[in-house]
């Protein structure tokens with residue numbers, strides 16, 4: 074039947090329903106397992122092949138040799154588009170996409186993270 | 201234009217438009233006597249940027265042509281690349297691509313429903329349909345790792361596989377959505393105010409639709425029976441059964457009906473795909489360097505036919521990429537549909553083609569600021585202009601220019 | 610004397626009406642959100658918006674007429690406030706009353722729309738001018754049904770004073786049932802007056818930005834906003850006094866609570882109406898008002914006349 078106010082039933086029902094809005098940031102949302110968030114770098118696995126650098130679409134990751142078979146990754150979180158192509162390209166699984174997505178910082182400088190043997194371990198314990 | 205006529209600028213900043221685009225309406229009272237569309241506020245030079253990056257990197261760039269139909273553009277591009285490279289994509293990968301494509305269509309059409317509701321001042325419809333859209337967004341995030349830019353494709357297949365646990369979850373979500381969609385079909389066909397605002401608005405006859413080159417639901421609502429999924433099957437559309445929805449209303453109401461009924465077809469396709477998902481690998485190894493050649497790929501995006509052209513030159517970077525987004529084909533019909541209509545119909549008529557201006561803005565017309573004259577630049581002109589521009593800033597391309605013979609130079 | 614000032618400025622005048630206006634806005638927004646399955650704003654949101662707007666820069670467009678532009682919000686504000694004094698709230702006696710105050714209230718309630726028109730028109734921007742034209746066209750469509758719908762009960766009571774009307778209906782409670790259709794008509798007209806969906810045509814966001822108020826900002830916008838909130842309360846109080854005239858002789862405390870409940874009930878009906886329909890087009894709105902609402906109001910007037918004739922015989 075065509076009439077105005079066809080939605081009135083559902084509208085009145087919603088009055089007694091819980092709101093669909095999630096109260097982020099008070100209530101945190103869980104990300105799915107495959108979520109492509111902030112990258113995690115395992116310096117001990119890296120062999121310095123630089124494939125990640127080559128494939129990165131936005132030049133967000135730079136691998137540097139800092140010693141004998143020791144490498145560090147400089148990831149610019151502001152440039153990174155979280156495509157996880159570097160994760161796919163890496164032959165040694167030295168990179169991993171985590172579920173972390175709350176990456177806002179007050180300054181652009183803070184978004185440049187350097188990962189090597191020392192700093193990564195400390196950041197691991199933090200997050 | 202008599203002296204009672206006046207002009208209203210709709211855009212580049214206007215609440216009815218979610219993206220910057222300019223429509224200049226000439227009004228006669230509440231009636232629109234003519235309209236000019238000006239594109240180009242969102243020009244990002246993506247096609248040119250594609251030529252500077254490798255194919256793998258381009259995939260992510262092309263995906264960002266449009267937020268809503270990211271999978272459409274990425275798949276369309278990759279299909280062209282795969283055709284040039286002669287890759288045999290595994291069946292399972294094609295099925296997953298189709299699945300994501302249909303889920304994307306579901307989310308895009310639900311989004312449209314909400315936007316249409318908002319444009320006619322029916323905010324409850326917006327809130328409800330966007331709430332329900334979250335279900336499919338969550339499924340997409342679960343399958344691909346992100347809500348919007350899925351990045352599920354890779355050259356030669358897909359990057360993420362579906363596991364057995366995913367299937368019941370998707371089916372459950374599809375059941376909920378189907379029930380909700382039935383409700384929206386009921387609302388759309390029975391609520392007086394919606395019918396009053398939609399029917400008879402933005403008429404586009406069959407002949408005009410063909411003539412102006414309308415695509416997608418806009419065309420199908422005028423009875424133009426065209427759908428790339430059926431006419432030129434890509435991915436795994438050959439293996440699934442679905443109906444191409446057309447409608448004879450020729451107005452905004454028809455476009456709404458086509459979209460909600462297409463949702464029902466999408467659910468059918470998704471169920472078939474999940475039931476018949478073949479086993480096997482999800483990707484073949486792709487070469488970094490794509491052999492020389494060119495390909496044109498078509499894809500039925502939620503908004504209509506999307507066309508990508510890729511020319512490869514044997515390196516790992518494409519020589520030329522051209523994108524024809526569906527909105528570009530449809531934006532021409534808006535001016536036609538709005539003629540002699542009320543101003544109040546403007547938002548919904550523009551929204552009815554489901555415009556995506558960031559997809560569309562591939563063209564710019566160069567206006568000489570001093571003289572105000574417009575001229576369209578051809579490719580060789582633009583090329584020599586850029587060489588000139590670089591030479592002025594101290595970079596000389598003339599040597600390179602001799603090496604790669606440029607047409608027209 | 611002090612009493613009069615207290616009544617005008619604090620209770621039930623300016624301060625009370627402003628607070629109640631903000632409260633009613635919160636109630637409306639929250640209920641609307643609930644109906645749309647959302648969370649909605651916190652309780653202080655309308656007040657916070659108001660304070661924020663007061664602190665913002667006041668921009669007057671170059672082409673605008675500064676006098677009219679700044680005068681209009683104040684005029685809207687005062688007109689609504691004045692109308693409030695003639696409406697019986699929790700007792701049969703309003704703050705001030707005379708025979709014919711019903712007409713005065715209805716006219717005072719028209720003034721805000723006229724100020725929108727003038728403010729929008731003198732802002733001289735295309736969007737606000739279209740909004741101004743639309744609001745005046747719309748005024749002609751809903752004003753007649755509203756007058757007729759409120760005149761019918763008044764005729765029944767045989768008086769044009771709101772206070773006397775409540776007295777009359779106090780002694781003939783069952784006659785209120787006869788006015789139910791008029792109540793619906795008045796609600797529809799009030800939706801038009803308050804420019805709420807489906808009649809938010811003059812401020813249709815997706816077409817003409819904010820209509821008449823497009824160019825307003827800062828303090829002036831804050832005044833307009835609170836005037837609209839107050840208009841909502843005054844309009845609802847008017848409807849409550851005319852169509853829900855019961856519970857006037859239970860003393861102050863109960864009467865006052867009943868009054869709040871009645872007004873919020875009318876506001877709730879308005880919010881419900883705006884969640885379940887789409888915005889009409891201006892031509893459809895005029896058609897609807899002239900072809901359905903106004904004839905219905907006329908019919909009720911005739912019905913009331915007949916009933917009145919039967920009773921007095």
Ligand code: SF4
Pocket residue numbers: 112128129130131132133134152153154155156157158159160
């Ligand atoms: S996630 Fe993508 S953008 Fe970020 S560093 Fe890896 S390849 Fe680069």
Ligand code: SF4
Pocket residue numbers: 118119120121122123124125126136162163164165166167168
């Ligand atoms: S691709 Fe992997 S192994 Fe190679 S440099 Fe990058 S992180 Fe290291």
